[in-house]
Each structure stands twice: as structure tokens, then as C-alpha cells.
Amino acid sequence: MAGRQRPRRLDRNIAYFDEPPERRPPITEVGPVAWVRANLFGSALDTALTLLGALFLIGIISLLLTWSIGTANWYSITFNLRLFLVGRVEAFMDPRISILFLFIAVLAGVNFAAWSRIHLRLWAILAAVLLALFIIPWLIAGAIPPPLTWLAAGQREVTSGSITARPVERVAFIAGADEEIVFRLVTPADDAQLARLNSFSDGMANTLRNAAANRLASEQRLETVRQELAGDRLTERQRAAREAELENTAVPPPVHTSYEVGAHPLSLTLRSGDTDAEIVNGTIAPGEELRLTLPQEGWYVLEKRVPDNDDSIALLSASGLYPVFDRSFIREGERVFQYMRATDRLLVEGGRPRDAGGADLPMLGIIDHQYRGERPLADFLSLMLGPFLDQLNLGLALFTAVMAAAYFASRWLERRDSDQEVPLRRLRRSAVWLWLVTIPLAFLLIIGVSSGPFLTLSDPQLWGGLLLTLVLTVVALVVAFPIGILLALGRRSTLPVVSAASTLYIEVFRGVPLITLLFMSMLLVQFVLPSLSGPDNAPYRVMVALILFSAAYLAEDVRGGLQSLPTGQVEAARALGLPGWRITLHITLPQALRAVIPALVGQFISLFKDTSLVTIVGLIDLTGVANLIASQTEFQGLRRETYIFIAIIYFIFSSVMSNVSRRIEASGSGAARA
Amino acid sequence: MASADSNPMSQGTTISQTDEEPIIICRDMNKWFGEFHVLRDINVSVAPQEVVVIIGPSGSGKSTLIRCINRLEEHQEGQILVDGMELGHDVRNIAAIRREIGMVFQQFNLFPHLTAMQNITLAPIRVRHRPRAEVEDDAMQLLERVGIPEQAHKYPGQLSGGQQQRVAIARALAMEPKIMLFDEPTSALDPEMIKEVLDVMKELALSGMTMLVVTHEMGFAREVADRVLFMDEGRIVEQGEPEHFFERAQHPRTKLFLSQIL
Ligand SMILES: Nc1ncnc2c1ncn2[C@@H]1O[C@H](COP(=O)(O)OP(=O)(O)O)[C@@H](O)[C@H]1O
Ligand SMILES: [Mg+2]
Numbered sequence: 052m053a054g055r056q057r058p059r060r061l062d063r064n065i066a067y068f069d070e071p072p073e074r075r076p077p078i079t080e081v082g083p084v085a086w087v088r089a090n091l092f093g094s095a096l097d098t099a100l101t102l103l104g105a106l107f108l109i110g111i112i113s114l115l116l117t118w119s120i121g122t123a124n125w126y127s128i129t130f131n132l133r134l135f136l137v138g139r140v141e142a143f144m145d146p147r148i149s150i151l152f153l154f155i156a157v158l159a160g161v162n163f164a165a166w167s168r169i170h171l172r173l174w175a176i177l178a179a180v181l182l183a184l185f186i187i188p189w190l191i192a193g194a195i196p197p198p199l200t201w202l203a204a205g206q207r208e209v210t211s212g213s214i215t216a217r218p219v220e221r222v223a224f225i226a227g228a229d230e231e232i233v234f235r236l237v238t239p240a241d242d243a244q245l246a247r248l249n250s251f252s253d254g255m256a257n258t259l260r261n262a263a264a265n266r267l268a269s270e271q272r273l274e275t276v277r278q279e280l281a282g283d284r285l286t287e288r289q290r291a292a293r294e295a296e297l298e299n300t301a302v303p304p305p306v307h308t309s310y311e312v313g314a315h316p317l318s319l320t321l322r323s324g325d326t327d328a329e330i331v332n333g334t335i336a337p338g339e340e341l342r343l344t345l346p347q348e349g350w351y352v353l354e355k356r357v358p359d360n361d362d363s364i365a366l367l368s369a370s371g372l373y374p375v376f377d378r379s380f381i382r383e384g385e386r387v388f389q390y391m392r393a394t395d396r397l398l399v400e401g402g403r404p405r406d407a408g409g410a411d412l413p414m415l416g417i418i419d420h421q422y423r424g425e426r427p428l429a430d431f432l433s434l435m436l437g438p439f440l441d442q443l444n445l446g447l448a449l450f451t452a453v454m455a456a457a458y459f460a461s462r463w464l465e466r467r468d469s470d471q472e473v474p475l476r477r478l479r480r481s482a483v484w485l486w487l488v489t490i491p492l493a494f495l496l497i498i499g500v501s502s503g504p505f506l507t508l509s510d511p512q513l514w515g516g517l518l519l520t521l522v523l524t525v526v527a528l529v530v531a532f533p534i535g536i537l538l539a540l541g542r543r544s545t546l547p548v549v550s551a552a553s554t555l556y557i558e559v560f561r562g563v564p565l566i567t568l569l570f571m572s573m574l575l576v577q578f579v580l581p582s583l584s585g586p587d588n589a590p591y592r593v594m595v596a597l598i599l600f601s602a603a604y605l606a607e608d609v610r611g612g613l614q615s616l617p618t619g620q621v622e623a624a625r626a627l628g629l630p631g632w633r634i635t636l637h638i639t640l641p642q643a644l645r646a647v648i649p650a651l652v653g654q655f656i657s658l659f660k661d662t663s664l665v666t667i668v669g670l671i672d673l674t675g676v677a678n679l680i681a682s683q684t685e686f687q688g689l690r691r692e693t694y695i696f697i698a699i700i701y702f703i704f705s706s707v708m709s710n711v712s713r714r715i716e717a718s719g720s721g722a723a724r725a
Numbered sequence: 726m727a728s729a730d731s732n733p734m735s736q737g738t739t740i741s742q743t744d745e746e747p748i749i750i751c752r753d754m755n756k757w758f759g760e761f762h763v764l765r766d767i768n769v770s771v772a773p774q775e776v777v778v779i780i781g782p783s784g785s786g787k788s789t790l791i792r793c794i795n796r797l798e799e800h801q802e803g804q805i806l807v808d809g810m811e812l813g814h815d816v817r818n819i820a821a822i823r824r825e826i827g828m829v830f831q832q833f834n835l836f837p838h839l840t841a842m843q844n845i846t847l848a849p850i851r852v853r854h855r856p857r858a859e860v861e862d863d864a865m866q867l868l869e870r871v872g873i874p875e876q877a878h879k880y881p882g883q884l885s886g887g888q889q890q891r892v893a894i895a896r897a898l899a900m901e902p903k904i905m906l907f908d909e910p911t912s913a914l915d916p917e918m919i920k921e922v923l924d925v926m927k928e929l930a931l932s933g934m935t936m937l938v939v940t941h942e943m944g945f946a947r948e949v950a951d952r953v954l955f956m957d958e959g960r961i962v963e964q965g966e967p968e969h970f971f972e973r974a975q976h977p978r979t980k981l982f983l984s985q986i987l
Contacts, residue, residue: 622797623834623893627848627900628823637847641838 120431126393126417127686128696129439130376134676135696138515142382143507147496148518156450158489160457164465165475165482167714169458177451184444191437197394198430200372200420201248203255204317204355205364209310211262218255218364220354223324223404223414224372225390227348227397232371234341238313239366242267242306249424251374253415256366257423263306270302311363314338317355324350324404348397350390350404352412374420376685377403393417394434396442417685490529497522512587515671517700519590523662523672527597528605528655534598535605540635542610553606560603565596566664572596573668593665601658608650612643652712656705663701673697746809748773748904748935749794754803756786756793763789764800765959773903774933778946778967781956782982787939790956791906794937795826808903824852827897831909833889835881841868841892842877845899853900860899867895871925887918891925898929905929907938943987947971955979 079085091101119125128135137148163169208217226232239245245263248256276293279285285293306312314337321331321343330351335341345351353372357365373394379386390399404412422434465478497518499508514522541553560568576592577584583591616639624634644651663674671679677693680686686693747770756764763786771777779787792798794805796812796819805812807822836844845864849855868874871891873884881889890910897905907926911919923945930936930949940946946953946967953970955963955978963976971987974980 617832617834619830619832619834620836623828623830623836625797626795626823626826626828627896628820628852629848630820630852633851637851638836642836645838 120428121425123692124421124686124689125435125439125692126376127680127683127689127692129396129435129442130391130393130685131676131680131683131693132442134680135516135673135700137518138671138676139513140515140518141507141509141513144497144509147506151493151496152446152450153453154489154492156453157457158485160454160459161461161478161485162482163454164458164461165478167717174455181444181448181451184440184447188437188441188444191432195429195433195437196370197373197433198250198422199368199370200374200415201250201252201256201260202355202367202369202372203253203259203312203364204367205255205315205357205361207310207362207364209255209258209262209364211258211265214258214261216255216258218355219253219413220356221352221406221412222253222355223350223352223412225324225348225350225375225392225397225399226345226371228345230345230371232343232345232369234319234335234343235368236314236317236335236337236339237366237368238337239307245307245312247424249426250422250430251415251420252423254419255364259306259310259312259364259366260423262303266303266306269300273297273300273302312366313363315357315361315363315365317357317365317367320354320356321345322352322354324352327352327404349399352404372415374415374417376417377414390414395438490525493525510587511590514590516676517673519665519670519672519675520659520662523590523594523597523665524655524659526594527601527658527662530594531598531601531605534602536609536640538602538606539609539613542606543613557603557606560599561607565600565661566667568596568600569593569664569668572599589668589670593668593670597658597662601654604654605651608647608654609643611650612645612647613639615646616642648715649712652708652715656708659704659708660701673700745772747771748808749937750804750806751790751794752804752806754793754800754805756789756798756800756802763959764793767803767961769954769961771904771935771937773935775951776930776934776936776938776949777952777954778950779937779939779954779956780941780943780946780982781954781962785956786959787956788908791828791908791937791939794904794906795823795828797828824900825902826904826906827900827902828906829890829893829897829908829910831912833881833886833893833913835889835893835896837881840878840880841873841884841895844881844892845896848896849899864895864899867898868892870898870928871895872921885918886914887921890914890918890922894922894925894929904935904937907936907940909939909941911940911942941986943971955982957982 075081079088090097092098137144140148202222203218204220205218208215242263245259246267248260252260276297280290280293280297303309316334316336318332318334319341320329320333322329330346331343333341333343355365355367357363373392376391376393377388378391379388381387387400388402390403391397403414406412422430426434461478461481465475468477495506497509497514498511500506502508538553538557541549542557544550544553572592572595573589576595580595582588583595620638620642621634624638629637662672665672666675666678674697677690677697680693681688681690749769749771751767751769754764754767755762767790769777779790781787789798793800794807794812800812808825810818810822812818812822835841836847839847842861842864845867846857846860849860849863850857865874865877868877871894873888873891876884876888876892881892884892894905894910910926911922914922919942923942926936926938926945927949938945938950950967952964953967954961955970955974955976957978963974963979964970965974970979971983974983
């Protein structure tokens with residue numbers, strides 16, 4: 052258009068002008084700069100609020116990060132990931148759940164292809180993120196050595212406060228084949244160094260550490276008191292109290308000297324945990340290091356012995372020696388004991404080493420060998436982040452790969468017959484069919500069909516975690532949906548009995564809190580449906596409550612959609628001679644449902660979150676698992692970590708759902724606009 | 726459509742009540758909305774293939790009158806007979822009569838979740854139970870007749886107003902009605918689209934369709950109508966052939982109305 056310059060001409064009525072050249076707007080008026088200027092620093096108040104908000108966010112985030120990295124015990128998550136995901140379902144369910152997981156990936160891929168586009172850029176980002184999930188653990192494992200474990204040896208008791216500890220001579224641990232363990236003797240220069248033995252440590256090393264820290268703390272306190280007394284900012288009373296404190300507080304002698312903590316010669320013996328056969332027998336002297344390579348995977352026993360008349364305590368650092376989680380459960384009628392190494396989930400099954408008398412030898416159990424003290428970032432990465440990502444990456448990568456395959460396959464099929472009259476119509480129809488297939492298939496896989504070997508029935512009582520949460524949500528919604536539609540139509544019916552009954556139902560169930568319904572359903576459903584009695588049917592009874600509850604809310608959503616339709620739609624249909632039920636089926640319902648997709652998804656999301664209430668009637672859903680973990684001995688009272696974790700899971704699912712709903716709306720899904 | 730040339734009456738014939746049996750008869754018809762008397766003592770009959778244009782000020786009851794004829798509104802007194810069947814509370818009669826009558830609305834009222842093609846084929850398949858393939862062929866012909874075969878698979882939201890109204894006409898024609906009712910079919914259209922719709926309606930009139938048209942398009946009335954009805958305050962005030970009607974209206978209210986809109 053720039054080439055067409057018209058001659059300037061002034062007629063009586065018309066003036067022509069040269070076309071002004073096209074220009075880009077000034078850089079300050081477009082793009083991120085303009086956005087920031089307009090939205091964050093628009094006025095003095097905006098600027099102040101922006102800065103305040105930013106400060107607040109930075110504060111919260113840095114607090115959370117410090118806590119997550121330095122203190123939080125994320126083992127409660129990594130160790131219990133299975134519990135979080137599927138609860139305690141039988142082992143034979145694993146392949147079935149994996150199939151379902153991948154089927155959902157196919158479903159997602161096909162539906163994305165049918166209803167929206169995933170840009171190549173987004174695929175690239177996804178691929179990069181997944182790649183990072185593999186590379187980051189690998190990098191961490193390569194670059195950051197796992198922390199050392201502190202062990203003490205000797206014959207002397209150490210007291211710190213009310214705790215008295217004596218070094219154990221033999222300790223059992225698990226390790227893999229060909230692993231190397233390196234021992235070094237260490238002499239702490241002073242108590243400050245002793246107090247900073249931050250890492251895994253045995254009971255004795257930990258007691259030393261605490262004793263040193265306590266001594267330093269009281270020394271510090273006395274120093275403060277002396278300074279205060281030297282100054283003139285104290286009242287008489289305070290001065291007297293401080294003087295008394297100074298008088299009565301005795302700072303014990305330095306820990307490292309009084310117990311002679313340090314590098315003392317030591318004999319170390321490594322035995323096989325199963326056969327008690329000696330594998331290595333060596334001594335280690337100050338300044339030396341002892342390297343042992345382990346022959347096979349399994350239990351080992353380490354004996355550390357000081358000379359008989361030695362009264363000192365030897366301090367030892369070990370790499371490759373890590374605490375163990377233990378658990379036991381019933382598998383096929385027999386009790387199974389499992390031991391899992393904290394750092395890398397190395398798993399050993401069977402009994403643990405015993406002494407000659409038949410008693411269990413002390414082992415490096417996680418309860419007594421927790422990570423002590425603040426964790427530096429490196430230890431967080433190597434102990435927590437790396438292993439956690441390593442647990443997730445394979446599943447996520449598989450899911451994404453299958454989803455991508457389904458996405459591109461259906462787009463390719465779609466493009467192959469692109470001469471279709473209506474683009475995407477066939478693909479969309481297949482996508483809907485796929486949903487209709489997936490839901491029954493999912494229940495088939497989860498519930499099973501018979502007690503035979505093929506699709507063995509699973510015990511509903513064992514369903515738990517995310518699995519239970521999703522099962523409850525989906526069942527409740529799928530069953531409640533048709534009921535809700537009927538109720539909505541019923542409420543608008545011209546027959547007074549039908550509309551009164553529907554209205555009564557809707558108002559009653561919307562007027563009772565879900566939690567009350569849950570309690571009632573646990574007690575009342577069995578009167579109506581005797582087959583649902585008994586504790587193993589609890590999930591089904593809960594489903595009944597959730598269905599009845601959601602049906603009432605869905606009915607109101609659908610009714611809203613019906614009401615929003617212009618009357619002309621029904622009139623046009625009537626004028627064409629369509630009978631009433633066909634008008635509902637072909638004209639009003641499809642439009643009403645499209646109009647309320649956002650409300651329906653909102654209902655889905657709030658139901659998804661509301662299922663957490665089933666914890667209160669004893670089901671172990673996602674929230675239930677979080678509570679359960681806080682009562683395990685290893686993770687006693689660790690609630691913060693687990694709640695943060697499930698909050699993230701709830702959030703991810705909810706935001707995926709609302710994102711999907713936004714995409715459905717944007718796609719118009721058959722043009723619900725006039 | 727029914728053969729256009731078998732009947733010579735379609736244009737230029739005089740007022741209705743000839744020897745032929747009327748296809749629509751309203752006798753002493755009255756209707757109230759609550760206390761409000763909308764239609765008063767309506768007496769009209771329409772002969773087959775006649776084109777009747779109804780004009781009148783807004784709120785005079787034009788829409789209500791034609792909506793009574795296909796029972797979108799109920800009348801409370803008097804009689805309406807369509808093709809010999811009386812409109813009463815008999816549901817079977819209502820269904821049968823609706824099958825005879827197509828209606829086109831001011832706001833098009835297309836089904837927004839269905840394509841143009843689906844809008845047209847829905848009723849023939851679901852009400853007349855005709856095979857889909859056959860109905861789709863016919864629908865395609867109808868779309869050609871209204872001049873938009875290429876829009877068959879678009880949704881109403883993707884069509885212009887004029888195109889939507891033409892789809893609406895095709896949708897009504899797909900039921901092969903004997904009578905077509907038009908309620909201000911061009912009032913919601915931008916000026917440049919009015920003609921395309923009127924042209925379709927003219928063609929329809931020429932083909933011999935019985936039509937009742939509420940419109941403010943006086944050009945259309947002059948050119949196509951066999952008879953013009955003027956309504957005011959629920960009454961039929963005056964009627965006549967268009968030449969007569971527009972040049973020599975008798976009633977002062979008709980004159981006033983015509984002077985305002987011409
Ligand atoms: N459903 C209804 N309920 C009550 N009053 C109505 C209804 N429909 C129309 N009316 C009233 O009836 C009168 C005639 O309406 P209408 O037939 O639409 O007039 P027109 O089509 O000639 O403009 C108007 O006064 C209108 O307000
Ligand atoms: Mg009107």
C-alpha cells in the first residue's frame with residue numbers, strides 16, 4: 052500500500068492526502084516495557100504496592116526455600132511416594148495402574164489434538180523439562196558426592212544434658228555390589244568443629260555434637276552476661292540476677308579434650324551380614340584412610356574396636372554408609388521385611404543380621420541416624436532433589452511420550468483425510484468415544500472382574516492416595532452427571548409433582564454439609580443397599596454420598612444453562628414440529644451444557660478437593676496419607692512436608708483442569724456462540 | 726417445491742376470498758395476555774398460494790397473530806383452521822399443523838451448536854423420519870436455492886445475518902410446508918443484506934407458496950403481495966390489494982401509519 056501515492060489535489064469538496072508511512076509504535080509503548088510501566092508502576096500507589104508485594108513475596112519465598120533446603124525432611128515424601136500415589140493397593144495392581152496411566156496419556160493426546168493445538172514451542176519446552184529431570188539427577192550424582200556419615204568408636208560413655216551414650220561396637224548396614232566405603236579418622240580442632248558435624252551420624256557422634264554445641268552455647272551466654280555487667284544498662288534486680296547466673300553456671304571443660312575425641316588407632320572389621328564371615332579386617336591409624344570394596348549386595352556388619360585399655364573416643368568419617376528405612380507388610384499371607392537405603396532407595400529384603408544370642412544387631416536405622424543440623428545446599432541436592440526427580444522422571448517421560456505420540460498420530464490421521472467437509476469433526480467424535488471407553492475401562496482395571504487370575508478383584512479398602520481421590524471424584528461426577536441433568540429438567544418441568552420433588556431434592560442436598568452426608572452415608576447407606584455394608588465397602592458408601600451431593604449441585608449448574616438459552620431456540624424447534632423431548636435432547640440440553648462447561652469444571656475441581664473430607668470417615672485418600680505419614684515412627688510429627696506436598700498435587704490437578712476448561716471454551720467446541 | 730406453474734394465481738390475482746377453499750381461516754379469534762386483549766375479533770382467511778403482507782405499528786399484535794396460527798401462542802376464543810384442521814387442544818392436530826407450516830423469525834433463531842446443514846436436516850430426519858442421505862441431498866438443493874451452498878458446513882456464528890436468515894428459510898422449507906410465516910424477517914439485518922433475503926422470499930412467492938409476511942418493506946408488499954392487512958391495537962383495520970391499499974387507504978389510522986413510513 053505504500054507504493055500507491057495519490058496526487059495531492061484539492062477539489063471543491065474532497066481533499067486527498069499523501070498516505071502517511073506506517074511506523075512502529077515507540078518502544079516504551081509496546082511489549083514488556085510498556086506492560087511493566089502501565090501495570091506495575093502506573094502511579095505512586097501502584098509503585099508502592101508493587102514494591103511492597105515484591106518484598107512480601109521475596110520474604111515468603113526465601114523463608115520457604117531456606118526451610119526446604121536446610122531443615123525439611125523430604126524423606127517423608129520420597130520414601131512414601133507410592134503411598135501418596137496409590138495407597139496400599141496389592142502389588143498385582145501395578146501393571147494395571149500403569150496401563151491406565153498410559154491410557155490416560157493417549158486420551159490426553161487425542162483430546163488435545165481434537166480440541167486445541169499444542170504449539171511446537173510448548174512441546175519443545177516439555178521435552179526440555181523432561182530432559183532436565185533426567186539430567187539434573189545425573190549431574191548431581193556426578194558432581195556432588197553424598198555427605199559423609201559420622202561414626203564414633205570407644206568404650207567410654209559421653210553425657211550431654213540428660214542423654215548418656217556409649218559407642219556401639221557393631222553396626223549393620225546395607226550396600227550394593229562393588230561399592231566402595233572410605234573411612235578416615237578425624238581430629239576436631241575445637242568444640243566449634245565438633246558442633247558442626249552436620250550430616251548423618253550415629254548416636255555417639257551425635258551426643259558429642261550436642262555436648263559441644265551446648266557447651267558453646269553456655270559459654271556464649273556467660274560472655275553476654277559479662278558484657279552486660281560491664282555496661283550500665285541494667286537495673287539493680289537484673290544485675291543481681293546476672294551475677295547469680297554467673298556464679299551458678301559452670302561451663303564444662305571442652306568436649307573434644309575431655310573425651311579425647313580424635314584420631315585414635317582403630318581396628319575395623321567388615322563381616323557379611325548373612326554368613327558372619329569376615330570380609331576385611333584392617334587397622335586404621337591417624338592420617339590414613341581405609342578403603343573397602345564390597346563384594347555383593349546385601350547386609351554387612353561393621354565392627355570398630357579400640358584397644359582394650361584405651362579411654363579415648365575415636366571419631367570416624369565414612370563415605371558410602373547410609374541410614375536405612377525398614378518396613379514390614381503382609382504379602383501373600385507372609386510377613387515380609389524390607390530395608391531401603393535412604394540415599395538411593397537400594398532395597399534389600401529378608402531378615403537383618405543378628406548377634407550370637409539371636410538378637411537384632413543395631414543397624415544404621417533412619418530414626419536414630421537422621422540427618423543432623425542445617426543441611427547445606429549441596430546435601431539438599433544430593434540427598435533430596437536428585438533422588439526425588441529420579442523417582443519421577445521415568446513416569447513423566449513415558450506419559451509425555453505416549454501423549455505426544457497420540458497427539459501427532461491423530462493429527463496425522465486428521466490431515467490425511469483433510470477433504471472432510473467439517474474439519475476435526477471425525478477426530479472430535481473419536482475423542483468423545485475415547486472418553487466413553489476410558490471411564491469403564493478405568494473401573495474395570497481398578498476394580499477387577501473376579502477372583503480368578505485375570506483382572507483379579509482388588510480390595511477397595513486398600514485403595515488410597517491420589518488413586519482413591521481420583522476414583523472418588525470421577526465416579527461421583529460420572530454418575531452424578533446424568534442424575535443432575537434429570538433433576539435440572541425435573542425442576543423446570545411443568546408437572547408440579549416432578550418439579551416439587553426435584554426442587555426438594557436439590558435444596559435438601561445443597562442445604563446439608565458434605566461432611567454430614569459422609570457420616571450419614573457411612574451409617575445409613577447399608578439400610579438401603581445391604582450389599583454395601585462392612586468396612587471393605589466404605590469407599591462405595593462414600594461414593595453414594597458424593598454422588599447424591601454432586602448431583603444436586605450439577606443440577607443447579609445445568610439449570611442455569613437451560614435458563615440462559617434465548618426462548619427463540621425452543622420456539623424455532625417447536626415451529627419445526629419437534630416434539631418436546633427431542634427439543635430437550637437436540638436443542639436445549641446440548642446448548643445448556645456447552646454454556647455451563649466452566650461451571651461444570653468448577654464443580655469438578657471443587658469435588659476433587661472436597662473428596663479430602665473422606666479422611667474424616669477413615670478413608671486414606673491423598674489427605675489421609677499425609678496424616679498417616681505423620682504417625683509413622685520415622686516421620687513422627689512431620690506434617691508440614693507432607694501437607695505442602697499434597698497441596699502441590701491438588702494444585703497441579705486443579706490448574707490442569709481449569710486450563711483444560713479454558714481451552715474447551717476457547718475452541719468453541721462446535722461454536723456455542725451465535 | 727410444489728410445482729410453481731400448475732397454479733396461475735401466484736401473482737397479480739385479486740383479493741383472496743375467491744371460490745377456492747381457504748387454507749387458513751381465523752374466525753372471531755380473540756386472544757388475551759392475562760388481562761390484556763391483544764387480538765380482537767380477528768377474521769381472516771388465506772387462500773392457497775396467496776401472499777399476505779401484514780403491516781401495522783409496533784405492538785399492534787402482528788407477531789401474536791401469526792404465532793397463533795402455528796400455536797406458538799394459544800388463542801382463547803374463536804376458531805383457527807389450517808388446511809381443514811382445527812387448532813385446539815388436540816396435540817395430534819397441533820403436531821400435524823406445525824408440519825404444514827414453516828416459520829421464519831426476526832432473530833433467525835438458528836441452532837448455534839449445529840452447522841447450517843444440520844440445522845436444515847434436523848427436523849426432516851427426526852420428525853418426518855426420512856433417511857439422512859436423502860434429506861442431506863434435499864438440504865443441499867435448498868441451500869442452492871437460497872444461494873449459499875458453500876456455507877453448508879459452517880456454524881451460524883460464522884455466517885452473516887443475511888446468510889443466517891437464508892439458512893433459516895431453507896430450514897423451514899426442508900419440512901416441505903404448505904404455508905410459510907415470516908415475522909419481520911429483515912428487521913434485524915444490515916441494509917445491504919436485506920435484498921438477498923427479500924429476493925429469496927420473492928422467488929418463494931413466485932413458486933406458489935402460501936405466505937403470511939409481517940414486514941415493514943413496503944416495496945416488497947407492493948411487488949409481491951396479493952393482499953395487505955393493516956393491524957392496529959389488536960384489530961385488522963383495513964385490507965386490500967397493494968395498489969389499492971397504498972394509494973387509496975380509507976381508514977384514518979391506516980393513512981396516518983402509511984404517511985409515517987412511506
Ligand atoms: N408473551 C407476552 N406476554 C404479555 N404480553 C405480550 C406477550 N407478547 C406480546 N405481548 C404484548 O402484546 C402486544 C402485541 O405484541 P406483538 O404481537 O409482538 O406486536 P407486534 O408484533 O405487532 O409488534 C404488545 O403490546 C406486547 O407487549
Ligand atoms: Mg413483532
